[in-house]
Amino acid sequence: MTQSRRDPPLGFAFNPIVRHSSERGDDALARYAADPEAGAILLAGDVPILRREGEAARALHRNGDLADVRVRERVVLGELDGRPVIAIGAEAGEAEAIAAMPGRFANDLRATAVQGLVPQAEIGLLAQAKSLLSWHARHRFCANCGAPTALSASGYRRDCAACGSQHFPRTDPVVIMLIRFGDRILLGRQARFPTGNYSCLAGFVEPGETIEDAVRRETFEEAGVRVGAVSYALSQPWPYPSSLMIGCIGEALDDALTIDREELEDARWFSREEVAAMLADRHPDGLRVPPPVAIAHHLVRIYLEE
Template sequence: MGKNGENITFAGGRLDRAQHLRASADALAQQPDARTMLLWRGKPLVEGAQAPRLCWLPTDHAFVGHATGAPVFLGLIDGAPRFAHDVSNWEGPTDGEAPAGFLDRSAQTHPDLPQGSHFTDLRNAITALSGDDAGDAATAKAILGWHETHRFCARCGAPSQSAAGGWQRNCPACSASHFPRTDPVVIMLVVHGNDVLLGRSPHWPEKMYSLLAGFVEPGESLESAVRREVAEETAITCNAVRYLACQPWPFPSSLMLGCYAEAAGRDITIDPNELAAAFWVSRERLALALAGQDDEIMPARKGAIAHTLLQAWAQGALDDLTQD
């Protein structure tokens, strides 16, 4: 994808991560220009309806009192410190209620928060936020999600403590240090002639189709992971494999590695534990589906790297990149 890969959702952001200042995070939080991003159960606080944007609040705002754990020092924006607080301790209005539908379209508000602000699922705002806001929110969501699931030492099981401005957890019992991890996931544009391979996960809504994807296993190259995942899910063998672009995906902490693969054949045998369906789609039909003109195919949503890759292939933008 070349330079265009940097325009993929969540790949941007305004943050200067300022690693050299992480040890001074406590002092930076006291600066008058310090601001924080609030996240409630993974949902960032935004303001505005038609064109939402991240809502940055002073670090001493009253709602910060709902925070669980220490804040994360995200870095600097225009020289001013930026933090993230997890305010999941607040008992929101939807407590005990599971969000309806495939996406959480609910919004939570509170009178102590700025007028017009609300907590929203980042998936729901994926195309509404600016590229910079989406990237900054993804960083905050991923790092706070890591703290939520790594509160205990993986070596001895004792409670660990946040350190280095939230970019490290130390164990006071055995002195082990732990750092955030990103899980690599291959997502494959598998092509045979003029057709692309689409699949549907069993838990997705009817008619929703996307590219095949799977986690890279220990000791595995990207190319090997692509060939293994495609073979496991559809029994299709892949020949040439090429890397195209990547996307940080904070649900919870993956890096989606977009790849192009040439299928050696067309016969599909799905693994029902992985896929509900899979089939070949022509470039022309894919273009219609992306335009919302196919009654049987609802392609990957805008903002996801799968949509970006499918659209680029349908428009012929990858033809030069995928030829020897």
């Protein structure tokens, strides 16, 4: 079974779009935007606008049904079942007015994924759309000379007419690691976590650093644990605003903890029995692991299924 179709599904990881990355001319954006039958993902600021379909909800709109939306940005996502799909970004302040139209409603992206409100494939489309639109919203000026930039390559580049620089959407790599020592695993919690929640340690990969060394560095900095062998497990797009979570499994060289209290409220070693109880929400102290939308949930499942 591939990671994109795990049961339970890993949030944002399944996206069946055909991206056509070699065919992203601006004529494609103009052509798709003018097609009323094109599919469209709509966000007002960072908030998805969904549509009601009977008792269900969908993220994919018909482009022709969004003529009332005041568009800030359009980008091409690709094709789905031979149908072009674009992402439409409106201003955040427009969310209430857009959502008030018949058959529409606004819903937080994370809540949409956790609740499984829309089909799994459309969660992936929402992640792609949010990442791209967020990048455009935050990179409207040239990092080289400060002049305004313009969208190009159907949304996959911004060009500066003043100095000729080209800017491309960024994805920030983040390692998230399940650290083992014997038959126990290391989990931690930050103060902002919901009460009782413990998760895998995580941190951004720094320039000039390998994935393996990022796992070792972050684990030592946050928990004081030295890590030896590191292996890759699975990955997850995380559109907050545009990260790639790289799930790894690391083998601890010892189990002594020195917790960085500025990073973590707590960290501890958990037995297999405790982790199984946390996953089933039956831990006697009310401790839990993150829900299936998060990659940490699946790293814990991998450990329990060994």
